[in-house]
Amino acid sequence: xxxxxxxxxxxxxxxxxxxxxxxxxxxxxxxxxxxxxxxxxxxxxxxxxxxxxxxxxxxxxxxxxxxxxxxxxxxxxxxxxxxxxxxxxxxxxxxx
Numbered sequence: 001x002x003x004x005x006x007x008x009x010x011x012x013x014x015x016x017x018x019x020x021x022x023x024x025x026x027x028x029x030x031x032x033x034x035x036x037x038x039x040x041x042x043x044x045x046x047x048x049x050x051x052x053x054x055x056x057x058x059x060x061x062x063x064x065x066x067x068x069x070x071x072x073x074x075x076x077x078x079x080x081x082x083x084x085x086x087x088x089x090x091x092x093x094x095x096x
Contacts (some may be wrong), residue, residue: 032062
């Protein structure tokens with residue numbers, strides 16, 4: 001979808017779609033999920049109050065990563081939608 005929404009290159013320009021928003025979103029999503037699983041395993045095996053507190057802090061860090069992933073997803077969706085809209089409304093040499 002991202003590649004299809006990327007504007008076509010001008011004559012003489014190489015075609016390369018910048019995909020950093022996609023990579024950012026997926027990276028944050030995967031890392032937050034893995035960190036959440038890690039915090040859950042630490043919490044389940046915690047026996048002392050200090051271990052429980054450390055696991056809860058890791059849960060809070062995982063939640064912050066989840067929020068960052070959600071913000072990145074919103075940015076990705078808005079940018080993808082605007083790219084599709086701009087490409088669809090751009091004048092085409094075949095429209096005449």
